Amino acid sequence: MLAFRSEEHVDRWCRIWGVSRGASFSLQQAWQLGRAWYADKLSPDWRRATPEEAETAFAGIGLTGDFWRLR
Amino acid sequence: MGSTETFDRNVRLFVYRRFLDRGEPPSVAEAAEGLGTSPAETEAAFRRLEAGHVLVFAPGTLDIWMANPLCAVPTAFRVATASGSWWGTCIWDAFGIPAMLGEDATITTSCPDCGEPFELRVEGGSLLPADGVAHFAVPARRWWDDIGYT
Numbered sequence: 001m002l003a004f005r006s007e008e009h010v011d012r013w014c015r016i017w018g019v020s021r022g023a024s025f026s027l028q029q030a031w032q033l034g035r036a037w038y039a040d041k042l043s044p045d046w047r048r049a050t051p052e053e054a055e056t057a058f059a060g061i062g063l064t065g066d067f068w069r070l071r
Numbered sequence: 072m073g074s075t076e077t078f079d080r081n082v083r084l085f086v087y088r089r090f091l092d093r094g095e096p097p098s099v100a101e102a103a104e105g106l107g108t109s110p111a112e113t114e115a116a117f118r119r120l121e122a123g124h125v126l127v128f129a130p131g132t133l134d135i136w137m138a139n140p141l142c143a144v145p146t147a148f149r150v151a152t153a154s155g156s157w158w159g160t161c162i163w164d165a166f167g168i169p170a171m172l173g174e175d176a177t178i179t180t181s182c183p184d185c186g187e188p189f190e191l192r193v194e195g196g197s198l199l200p201a202d203g204v205a206h207f208a209v210p211a212r213r214w215w216d217d218i219g220y221t
Binding site: 025029031041058068 | 172196203
């Protein structure tokens with residue numbers, strides 16, 4: 001996952017490099033992903049989220065649709 | 072929790088603590104020495120953690136490439152906090168480092184399209200307002216097909 005200056009920069013980069021346009025979203029949502037995924041990573045009790053839990057976390061950040069499905 | 076699970080947890084925590092303290096991940100031998108365990112037992116734990124997508128090895132080795140959100144090799148995402156500096160694997164992981172540490176951070180990156188550098192600042196558990204967008208090329212269910220590319 002990369003950080004671009006704007007949607008126009010994503011479009012141009014995808015076109016030039018032949019990369020399929022995936023999902024783009026705000027940096028605030030990316031920060032929320034970082035928190036949801038890693039806030040407890042140093043806890044002894046940490047465990048990987050199940051696909052269902054991960055999809056619920058994505059949806060809570062407004063990341064929905066087929067791109068974000070794990071099952 | 073079974074003994075293998077407990078051992079793997081201890082190895083995981085050791086890897087992360089050493090990675091954070093020294094800026095690079097431990098080898099199997101270093102982890103074994105630090106934990107007072109045998110290299111063979113420690114290698115088996117590394118392999119189980121890799122199979123569980125907790126660690127990622129450099130291809131064909133047991134060298135830790137990623138212990139997400141930390142990356143052992145330079146990337147486009149440098150993260151600096153009061154306690155150190157590390158490479159994040161991607162922008163998600165770059166944000167994950169201050170989230171994991173509970174610290175303020177400055178993330179230095181650049182736009183892959185135009186190359187313009189920019190900084191993102193996390194303070195008090197929030198990302199300060201910033202222009203820009205994140206882009207993920209690979210759909211979620213294919214992330215682990217080639218995690219290096221993802």
